[in-house]
Amino acid sequence: MNKEFLDAVKESVQISQQTWVKWQHEMMGIIHCGSCLALHDCWFVFGNEPIAPLHEKCHCTTVAIPTSQVKSRAKATSDYSKYDPYLFDPKNFYKHGKNKAFESWGYSIEDSQWLQKEIEKQGRQQYLSGNYELGVLNLQGQRISIRVTIPRKNGTGEVSFITGWMVKPGGKIKLNTPYGGK
Numbered sequence: 001m002n003k004e005f006l007d008a009v010k011e012s013v014q015i016s017q018q019t020w021v022k023w024q025h026e027m028m029g030i031i032h033c034g035s036c037l038a039l040h041d042c043w044f045v046f047g048n049e050p051i052a053p054l055h056e057k058c059h060c061t062t063v064a065i066p067t068s069q070v071k072s073r074a075k076a077t078s079d080y081s082k083y084d085p086y087l088f089d090p091k092n093f094y095k096h097g098k099n100k101a102f103e104s105w106g107y108s109i110e111d112s113q114w115l116q117k118e119i120e121k122q123g124r125q126q127y128l129s130g131n132y133e134l135g136v137l138n139l140q141g142q143r144i145s146i147r148v149t150i151p152r153k154n155g156t157g158e159v160s161f162i163t164g165w166m167v168k169p170g171g172k173i174k175l176n177t178p179y180g181g182k
């Protein structure tokens with residue numbers, strides 16, 4: 001049996017043991033709250049979700065949803081521009097220095113497509129497994145961070161780093177930053 005198969009089995013066992021909830025924003029009175037609206041229909045593993053009520057007069061609730069639905073709908077997306085030019089910053093425009101870590105592991109702007117696919121794949125897997133950390137919640141939405149592991153291209157072994165995502169309705173997460181730190 002190959003490793004990929006075993007990983008897939010392990011993952012599905014882990015996922016089937018979880019309960020998922022979706023955030024439900026209740027429109028009551030004249031209270032319109034951006035954070036609560038941004039969370040509406042966002043899906044989380046039970047036990048790793050924002051806790052309702054978020055504030056005074058918040059009528060939001062969380063409702064259980066079938067894990068099978070989460071498994072079939074969960075999707076992680078990222079814009080290509082987050083890698084090329086943003087991450088590798090070939091014109092030294094953003095000056096964030098995030099390219100330095102990847103370059104020291106042997107990666108270059110040529111690897112942008114591979115990285116995009118890999119980060120989306122691992123992002124989805126980790127989200128499905130509940131391996132994410134809740135970050136800042138505001139009018140734009142709920143941020144989560146996910147650890148991604150890739151092989152060193154210029155040596156042996158692996159390196160890992162934090163990626164930053166925004167939770168979107170209906171089981172989607174969208175990449176904010178491909179490198180949010182070690």
Ligand SMILES: [Zn+2]
Nearest residue numbers: 033036054058
């Ligand atoms: Zn609110």
Ligand SMILES: [Zn+2]
Nearest residue numbers: 036058059060
């Ligand atoms: Zn609310």
